[in-house]
Amino acid sequence: MTLDKFRPYVSRFLDPFVRGFDRVGMTPDGVSILAFGMAILAAVAFLLGGRADPVWYVAAATLVFLNGWLDIIDGALAREQNVASAGGDLLDHVLDRYADIVVIGGLAAGVGDYFLGFLAVTGVVMTSYLGTQAQAVGLDRVYGGLVGRADRLAIIGLAGFLAFPLSGEYGGLTLIGWLLVFLAVVGHLTALQRFFYSWSALE
Numbered sequence: 001m002t003l004d005k006f007r008p009y010v011s012r013f014l015d016p017f018v019r020g021f022d023r024v025g026m027t028p029d030g031v032s033i034l035a036f037g038m039a040i041l042a043a044v045a046f047l048l049g050g051r052a053d054p055v056w057y058v059a060a061a062t063l064v065f066l067n068g069w070l071d072i073i074d075g076a077l078a079r080e081q082n083v084a085s086a087g088g089d090l091l092d093h094v095l096d097r098y099a100d101i102v103v104i105g106g107l108a109a110g111v112g113d114y115f116l117g118f119l120a121v122t123g124v125v126m127t128s129y130l131g132t133q134a135q136a137v138g139l140d141r142v143y144g145g146l147v148g149r150a151d152r153l154a155i156i157g158l159a160g161f162l163a164f165p166l167s168g169e170y171g172g173l174t175l176i177g178w179l180l181v182f183l184a185v186v187g188h189l190t191a192l193q194r195f196f197y198s199w200s201a202l203e
Contacts, residue, residue: 014076017069021077028078032092035070038063039099043106046160050110050176054167057176060106061160067099068153093132096149100124103156104183107176116180123187124152130194139201145190152183 021031045060074092078084101121108117128149134142147155159179166175173181 014073017073018076018080021073022080026077028074028081028083028088029091031070031074031077032088032095035067035074036095036099038067038070039103042067043102043109046103046106046176047110049160049163050107050112050174054164057160057163057167061157064103064153064157064160067103068150068157071096071149093128097125097128100128100149100152104180107156107180111174111176111180113177113180116177116184119184120180120187123184123191126191127187127194130191130198134194134198134201137198137202139198142194142197144197145193147186147190152187155179155182 026034042060042063045056045063049056049060071092074088075084078088101124104117104121104124108114108120127145127147131142131148134140156179159175163175163179168174170178
């Protein structure tokens with residue numbers, strides 16, 4: 001299901017944005033930091049959506065999509081400027097993980113269910129960890145499984161847009177609550193998929 005495999009096909013749509021960032025002197029690391037800023041704002045908006053007014057969910061969803069878009073642009077900008085480096089890749093991955101954590105933290109804080117938030121964030125972090133750990137043991141990076149990061153951002157963004165008009169409870173949980181359940185279950189299943197794939201490839 002992962003959308004990450006479609007990254008090469010969106011490169012043609014990135015060119016105007018990459019050239020724009022390049023013209024204003026933005027560096028790939030700067031774009032990575034900007035993407036992380038969008039994640040922080042999204043977390044705050046998810047918190048306000050759950051505790052203040054559901055209209056904040058629309059802002060949160062928009063910011064999540066901006067985070068994902070900028071996360072694609074930083075790598076393309078590094079290639080355009082011919083400055084791709086291991087340090088930049090490390091910064092990008094670290095900020096992506098913190099972005100995942102703060103966004104899910106905002107979701108959980110908004111609905112006041114920190115146990116579900118814990119299950120969701122551990123599933124998401126383990127999914128990403130298993131993807132990069134494959135590289136650490138000599139394999140290619142693993143993007144496969146039920147839900148990759150691109151899928152996850154798309155689902156969170158879509159749920160954010162739907163949470164505004166559908167702000168009631170369904171089976172005892174709000175739509176955001178069910179989103180946390182989904183992220184928890186599918187995150188851990190995806191992590192296990194990546195583990196067993198890597199384990200088999202090493203045998």
